[in-house]
Amino acid sequence: MGLAGCHIPWNDPYPAGTTAKPILLRAFSAPPKHLDPVMSYSSNEWGIISQIYEPPLQYAYLKQPYTLEPLTLTRMPDVRYLNEKGQETTRDRAAFSEYTLHLRGDVRYQPHPAFLAPNRELSAERIAQLTTPYELPTGSRALTADDYAYAIKRMGVRAYQSPILDTMMAHIVGLKKYSENVSQAYEKLKETRSGGGFFDLRPYAIEGVQVVDTQTLKIRIKGVYPQFLYWLSMNFFAPIAWEVDAFYSQPGMKEKNLSLDTWPVGTGPYMLVENNPNFRMRLMPNPNFHAESYPCEASEGVSRALLDDCDQPLPRNGGVLYTLEKESVPYWNKFMQGYYDASGVSSDAFDQAVQLSSSGNIGLTPIMQEKGIRFLGGVQPTIMYFGFNMVDPVIGGLGENQRALRQAVSIALNMEEYISIFLNGRGVAAQGPLPPGIFGYEPPPVGINPFVYRWENGQLVRRSLDEARALLEKAGYANGIDPATGKPLKLYFEAVGASPDDQARLAWLRKQFAKLGIDLVIRATDYNRFQDKMRQGKGQIFMWGWNADYPDPENFLFLLYGKNGVVATGGNGVNYANYANPEFDRLFEQMQTLPNGPERLRMIRTMVHIVQQDAPWVFGFYPRALALYHHWYHNAWPNMMANNTTKYLRVDAAERVERIRQWNEPNRSALWIGLAALLGMGAGAIWLYRRRQQQRAREEGGSC
Template sequence: MTNNKLIYFLILLNFINFSCNKNYKTEINNNKQIFHYNQPAGLYSLDPAFARDQAHIWVVQQLFNTLVSFDDSLNLLPSLAKSWEISHDGCRYIFHLRDNVFFHNDKCFENETRKLIADDVVYSLQRLADEKTASPGRWVMSPISTNNNNLSVKAINDSTVVIYLKKPFTSFLSILAMPYCSIIPREAIQMYGESFSHHPIGTGPFVFKYWKKDVKLLLAKNENYFEFDSLGNKLPYLDGVSISFIKDKQVAFMDFLLGDFDFLSGIDPSFKDILFTDNGELKPEFKNKYIFQKSIFLNTEYLGFLISDDTPFNNKELRKAISLGIDRISMMKYLRNNLGYPALYGFIPPILNPLDSSNKYLNYDPHYAKQLLIASGYMDMPNKPKITLLTNDTYIDIAEYIQNQLSKIGLDISIELMPPATLRDLMFKGQAQFFRGSWIADYPDAENYFAIFFSNNIPPKGPNYTHFKNNTFDELYLSLLKTSNADKYEIIKQMNKILIEEMPVVPLYYDVSIRLLQPYVKGLNTNPMNNLNLKYTKIVN
């Protein structure tokens, strides 16, 4: 569909009575409050052990709970655990569980359901750490002590769990808030095995009802959910969630305009100029039709290199030439309508690196980039390997921009498009030499960004997809994990400078969260991790 057709359709929409769309939608839902959204990336599993990207995280957070959770300001709150204590040495965590949490009704239980107990926590975390599970989130269990390959996680009684760490780790509670650490029942895995990924049983605000891959996923209200709002009203408010999987983002955009979807997250390049001004604000003609939400998003978009003897990127001059050969400021202005910020300070967003937030290390410098390219020796190689940037179609405009920018310093690259899931698989297997990636913070600390450069986190142990290794960096990383006071910012500054010097990735921009909501959607707030918290969402007539 061309932009001209979209513009024609938008003109047509001015003659449509918006309230008729809402009334029609309410009628077909039999007056039920059903929240509709589209997920173009698709899903392959509803098992929280495989919730490694935002598409999967959003669904997992509706179906499951963790011991602790984040609010919209990223403060840690009790969830399945009502309270906890931490030992003076920082190596022992004692969690006290709620006594009113039940798993979703299912035939895997003798009596349709049962109460959550401490053994479920032990089982869930051990399963996440088990090599046989092959979870991409296995690495988050690495701070926990082990004994004969078993985690040091003990159930003292049905309502008390103790977790022992190898050494102090100041962000351990934040780790436990990650969807990977969701609590599941042993019975469900015993009955469904690998099919658990298509038949999830959790404790979350919504229960699984139906899934036809790439067509529709339906969730229903959990009538036995344990949480209440501040006025004592039972959560969630919604009766259900309906998720579609329309891959054509222009078609999905038109469906949103028609009122078939309740919110739109992220802005595709094909229609950004229709909605937004050059400065990233919603155009006046849409301000009275939709709720516009824009907020900080702890997501860094970047280009990654596989650093090994088998690739041309085992050469930091070449990596730095590519980085300094890209004009990030112009890229954000012309390709993203300034919806985001050029990554001039390094991989870590400045908000997490306050001691080094004024040094623009990555300003555009094509002259120096050419010098570095020559110094790298790549151009003089008799049979120099072809450089191909792997990405998906959402980022084709940025890939083509980078291709054009690098040609100006004398470096020719090609572009290969592939589905997001295929690219993630190649990155995990160490088969993606040059790729566009995103790092969305699992929790709001710089150490979470640095985790993807720690040498012990090379897959399958963790998310170090570049295979970057640096002994000094590793030592600083381990020191950072046990530092909780202002001293950590000096460590962060040192680690950032190592990444600037070695350039295992090319930071492109710091993202912002962009959402458009229908005017009848209430209680859906933004947050810096762009989580989708539907517990408090309402559809208001």
């Protein structure tokens, strides 16, 4: 009764008072593997580290088309075009492009023990006592141009496994040579220092990276590459203080799970203060965060209500509490109870949350509307695909037989059915690697994948299973039989997750292959092991996804560029299919530096046709995003490019507390009925017990 008087709901999953704080309440479905920006490239990881780190540029939150703006810079980078002798020239004659970054002078790092010299020389005994870095005294310092240079130097150490190293070596002058030298030096250091130690990158230099002064950095790249500005908005180019590298390099730190991979250190609006990835993670505002205000400009079509916080200081909330929720049903239930501010919509909850009009438009059900829940939606600049490992002896290769096998599977995997069953229609079947909204994407009939679909009477029609079986026979597997064994061909799918939803998807997938007589064997593992397997090129068939890092076709087509293959790069590339077609690669190298226009579009059309024919992927689907959020959750906007948007969000904690109280009142009548039933059962049990005791006493008395 005392708890009820304090209005603390009986089912509150948080420590007392949590929901009354102006913090965001979020969930994550799997522990992030990497929080070190040099190697992190997964969306679940970027959702956290993008709130902590600050690359030079960011996307304007409320502007469309997507627009870059300075983040830690005083203005957008100055760009000069140079000839072979380093003399200024015109864009069309440029051998090099030089980007000059002018840093703000008011940016400081979050409090962290690395910035106090004694903490970089800790005893083994003291390190052994640590569970978090924040058990030590903390310091800070100003951001400098050296920190951005140091981040690029870390990228070049091959052992750090940056997934974009090979991509950047093709652009940043001198990075390839630097990487070869510094990687050798690192390996030698490992041999001489078995217990670890600080590998100081400050003495090493990259020809194309020049620190002019504490606030000025120059980066020289080869030729003309306009997309480089997009890269400067990504976490790979976030600053790293050498002191932090030195702090975490102390012997014994790794054994205590203390590293940049677990405890990031940045200049952004938040700092990670709790990291228990199997339960809970927590961001708190960085007390040293520089001045930044909520935007006052928005593109046409953006609700004016999103400008209510115009010019207010960021962040607009008091932090983020992330809780691990492996299952979609508990997550959804807690959202409906008010314990999460926002949620996606799982298949199980779709009918409860969403109603479709006769024209296919999405709306919310009366239940959602009564709760004041709102939604945001749209086709994402994302592709989900089934990949074939092109170095696999069975499913890979560019021979006619292997190509026919992959084309047959591409037809058999009915993505329209998948979207209907598992996504409740929230997706668009993909015809190629480029999603809507990216230059080069063309809707059917122009952009149709002719190897999987036909265009009939103004509609897209999937080719028949008979056509797929004919391709399978051409591949040498008539009726799905492997001539080497006389039994159904076995193919292997690398799976992640073991939830009921996952099992249903896998059962569906096996059924699709069975239509061709193929036996699909599921090899299940956890997400981190799956990532390792993919980087080693050991999988055969897998499902993968790609969110656009920047709104340019290069950012999708480079997933199929041969020199980005994970096997070719020793696990550092992003081409997980290990696809390598010389003609595609040649066109890619020409296309990536061209401005959007007819010539670039012609090249992209040819490239898309090549991969449609080679079929290194089953081009799965482009997801339709649908996010629900409560009435107390403000400033939500679907900027699909920006990852650092947490700072703009605001919650009305008082409203949240009141709604939670209303929605989670215990059913007292049911309680009283239950209590009465228990009391009745108890009284009956007591009566029965006494009766048995009396009966026993009479029996014993009779025997005397």
